[in-house]
Amino acid sequence: MPEYLAPGVYVEEVSFRSKSIEGVPTSTTGFAGVTRFGPVQYSLGPTTTKPRLITSFTEFERVYGSLAPLDLATGERTAYLAHAARAFFNNGGRRLYVSRVFTPAAAQPVADFIAHLTVPTTLGAAAWHARWPGQDGNVLVDTQVMRSKNLAFEFPLVVGDILARHTWGVQVKSIRAGAVVEVSAPLPAVAPTGNVPLVAGNLRVINVDSDGRQTFIDNTGLPVPVAAGAQISLVELRVTVYGPDGRIDVYDQLGAHRDQRRDIGKVLELDDPDDENAMVYLDWLPGGNAFAPAALMVGLQSADKRLAGGGDGTLPSADDLGGKEANPDVVAERATGLEALGELDDIAIVALPDGGAMLDSDSVQAAADHLIAHAEKYRYRIAVVDAAANSSISEIREFRGKFDSKYAALYHPWIEILDPLFPTVPGVPPRKLTLPPSGFVCGIYARSDIERGVHKAPANEVVRGLTKFEININKARQDVLNPEGVNCLRFFDGRGNRVWGARTMSSDPEWKYVNVRRLFIYVEHSIDKATQWAVFEPNNERLWTNIRSMVEDFLYVLWRDGALIGAKPAEAFFVRCDRTTMTQNDLDNGRLICLVGMAPSRPAEFVIFRVGQWTADSKS
Known part of the structure; x- marks a missing residue:
C-alpha cells in the first residue's frame, strides 16, 4: 500500500486487466x-x-x-x-x-593448434596470435605506418599567461599522452612519408604533465629537447589482416600506448576487441620503459607477415x-x-x-x-x-x-x-x-x-x-x-x-x-516465461482469476488461428485454476495449480475419398 503522510492530491496508476502471454520463438x-x-x-x-x-x-x-x-x-x-x-x-x-x-x-593442448607470429622488439615481448584454433588462423598480417603532416608549433608570448607557455619550446598539435611522433630536420629538408621504414633514433614518445606541457622521450627512455624548427609527424599504424577466401580486415589509426583512443592492444585484444570477429590479437607486454610504444611500432612494421602453426585438430x-x-x-x-x-x-x-x-x-x-x-x-x-x-x-x-x-x-x-x-x-x-x-x-x-x-x-x-x-x-x-x-x-x-x-x-x-509435440512445447514455454511474475504473489482468488484469464486469452488466439480443433473455444480448450485444482495442503505449501487442456489439430496424414456408384431418382 502507498503511504499518505502529508495532505495533497495523489495520482496513482493501477491495472484493471489481466496480463498477456507473448508467444516464444519456435524457429530458432x-x-x-x-x-x-x-x-x-x-x-x-x-x-x-x-x-x-x-x-x-x-x-x-x-x-x-x-x-x-x-x-x-x-x-x-x-x-x-x-x-x-x-x-x-x-x-x-x-x-x-x-x-x-x-x-x-x-x-x-589446444594452444598447439593456434597460429602465431613473434614480433621482434627491443623493449618488451610481442606476438600476433590467431584468436581461435584452426588452419584458417594462418593469416597474413601486414602492419604499415601512417604519417601525418608536420604538426610542430610553438606558443607565442601572451601577456598574463601564468604558465609561460612561450618558454615550453616545440610542441605538437592535438596530441594525447603516449603518442609516437617522428622528428625530422627543419625545412626545407624532406620528412619521410608513407610506409618508409621507421628509425628508432628519430622517434619520440610524448609525455604530458598536469599543465599540458609535452616532453619527448627518446630510445634511451629519457626526455630530450627538440630543436626549434624541427618537423614533427604523428606516427600511427594500419593493420591489414588477409584471411582465407579473400577476406580482408583493416584497422586504421592505431596507437601503441594505453592512453591512446585506439590503442592497438585494445582494438585487437584477446577478450573484447572492437571487432568481435577479429581473426587475430596482439599479445603485448610493454615493460616499464616509456619508449616501448615506439619500439613496438618499429617491430610490427619490420616483422614477418604470415602466422603459422594453426591446425584443425x-x-x-x-x-x-x-x-x-x-x-x-x-x-x-x-x-x-x-x-x-x-x-x-x-x-x-x-x-x-x-x-x-x-x-x-x-x-x-x-x-x-x-x-x-x-x-x-x-x-x-x-x-x-x-x-x-x-x-x-x-x-x-x-x-x-x-x-x-x-x-x-x-x-x-x-x-x-x-x-x-x-x-x-x-x-x-x-x-x-x-x-x-x-x-x-x-x-x-x-x-x-x-x-x-x-x-x-x-x-x-x-x-x-x-x-x-x-x-x-x-x-x-x-x-x-x-x-x-x-x-x-x-x-x-x-x-x-x-x-x-x-x-x-x-x-x-x-x-x-x-x-503436436512442438505445439505443446510452444504453449508450455510461452506460459512458463509469461507467468514468472506470479511467483510470491498472494495465492488467492484474484491471482487465480488473473492467471486463468491470461491463459484463456492466449489459447483463444491459437484456436482462432487453427492450431486447435473445435467449433467453439469451449470445445478446443479449458483452463481451470480454483479450489477444484488445489487442496488446502497445496495452499499451505505455497502451490498454485492450473490445469490446461487443449485439443490440438493433427495432420491429415491419410486423405481418403470413398467413391461409389449412385443412381439418381427420376423426377417428373
Whole structure:
C-alpha cells in the first residue's frame, strides 16, 4: 500500500486487466559440431566463447569459416556443419546458434593448434596470435605506418599567461599522452612519408604533465629537447589482416600506448576487441620503459607477415559433441558442445550435422543419444536426428528401433547437392556432395513456422538446393518406414523434392506427430516465461482469476488461428485454476495449480475419398 503522510492530491496508476502471454520463438535453431574457425573454449583463451547467433550464411562464413574441407588428423573431412548452415538458410531459416567443437589431436593442448607470429622488439615481448584454433588462423598480417603532416608549433608570448607557455619550446598539435611522433630536420629538408621504414633514433614518445606541457622521450627512455624548427609527424599504424577466401580486415589509426583512443592492444585484444570477429590479437607486454610504444611500432612494421602453426585438430567423439556443463566453481570453464546450447533459452530446434557422419555405427548411435538426451533434458526443444549415410531399409529400421523419444524426429535419406566449391565447367562432370538431411529439415521447420505457424506439420514442404536424394524412396518403401516413425524425403514427378513425413521417434500415440509435440512445447514455454511474475504473489482468488484469464486469452488466439480443433473455444480448450485444482495442503505449501487442456489439430496424414456408384431418382 502507498503511504499518505502529508495532505495533497495523489495520482496513482493501477491495472484493471489481466496480463498477456507473448508467444516464444519456435524457429530458432542450434547446431553443434566442427567448423574451420570461430569461438571455442581453450586454456588461457578468450572468455567470449558462447555460441554465436548467426542470421545469414555470409555471417556464418565470417565467424566460423567457409565450406572448405577440414584437414583433420584422421584425414580430410567435409565441413558438414558449414554445409548444414548453408542449407538451413537456403530453406528459410533465419536464426541459428552455432556451438563449435574442437578436439586437439594426440591429447595435445589446444594452444598447439593456434597460429602465431613473434614480433621482434627491443623493449618488451610481442606476438600476433590467431584468436581461435584452426588452419584458417594462418593469416597474413601486414602492419604499415601512417604519417601525418608536420604538426610542430610553438606558443607565442601572451601577456598574463601564468604558465609561460612561450618558454615550453616545440610542441605538437592535438596530441594525447603516449603518442609516437617522428622528428625530422627543419625545412626545407624532406620528412619521410608513407610506409618508409621507421628509425628508432628519430622517434619520440610524448609525455604530458598536469599543465599540458609535452616532453619527448627518446630510445634511451629519457626526455630530450627538440630543436626549434624541427618537423614533427604523428606516427600511427594500419593493420591489414588477409584471411582465407579473400577476406580482408583493416584497422586504421592505431596507437601503441594505453592512453591512446585506439590503442592497438585494445582494438585487437584477446577478450573484447572492437571487432568481435577479429581473426587475430596482439599479445603485448610493454615493460616499464616509456619508449616501448615506439619500439613496438618499429617491430610490427619490420616483422614477418604470415602466422603459422594453426591446425584443425582431430575428429571429435560423440561425447565431445555432447559436451560438458559449465563448472560452477571455475568461471573460466564454460559449457561446451550441446551443453553450451542448453544455456540459451530461445533455441527450439537442435541438430548435430556431424553426428550422422561419425566413423562407425556405434558412434553415430552415441551422437544421436546425446542429441535426444539434450532435447529431453531442456524440454522446450526438439531434436532433428541423422542416421548414417548409405543406410539401407534394414539399417535405418534397426537404427530407428534403438530410440524412443517424443522430443526427436528422424529423417532419411541423405541429400545430394552440387559441390559449391567446384563451379560447373562445360564439358566436365559436376562434382557432387552428399549431406545429412538435418540442416535442410531445420530450415524447413523454420520456414513452416514463419509462413504457417508451429501447429502446421513441417511436411509436404519443398526441399531446396539439392540435385537428388541419396536413394529413391517409393511408396512401397515408405509403407514400411512411416509406421515406424522414419520420416522420408521423396521425389514426386511434377511436384519436386519434398519432406513426406511428420512423425516423432515416440511409441506413444499421443505424441506421434512432430507438430503436436512442438505445439505443446510452444504453449508450455510461452506460459512458463509469461507467468514468472506470479511467483510470491498472494495465492488467492484474484491471482487465480488473473492467471486463468491470461491463459484463456492466449489459447483463444491459437484456436482462432487453427492450431486447435473445435467449433467453439469451449470445445478446443479449458483452463481451470480454483479450489477444484488445489487442496488446502497445496495452499499451505505455497502451490498454485492450473490445469490446461487443449485439443490440438493433427495432420491429415491419410486423405481418403470413398467413391461409389449412385443412381439418381427420376423426377417428373
